[in-house]
Amino acid sequence: MFGQVGIWQILILAIVVLVLFGRGRISEMMGDFGKGIKSFKEGMNEDSSSSSDKPAARIEGPAHDAKPAGETVSESKTPEPTDRAS
Numbered sequence: 817m818f819g820q821v822g823i824w825q826i827l828i829l830a831i832v833v834l835v836l837f838g839r840g841r842i843s844e845m846m847g848d849f850g851k852g853i854k855s856f857k858e859g860m861n862e863d864s865s866s867s868s869d870k871p872a873a874r875i876e877g878p879a880h881d882a883k884p885a886g887e888t889v890s891e892s893k894t895p896e897p898t899d900r901a902s
Contacts, residue, residue, distance in 0.1 A: 834842065 837845075
């Protein structure tokens, strides 16, 4: 169905888009698209230059001894001994 797109189909599509949006609106959209790409490139350059200036952040573990939720004991209850048969 879309396997063979010829020059005439592309030309007709371009004319329809031009009629629907107008020349001014298309140039405005392309200008905004160009500004977006330029802004993206500047942002990427800022990120790479700022990351090379300072060392990478380290991920550290918790500051206290954390226990899994099943092993925590509330202060109001005393742990009851469990009788496990082997």
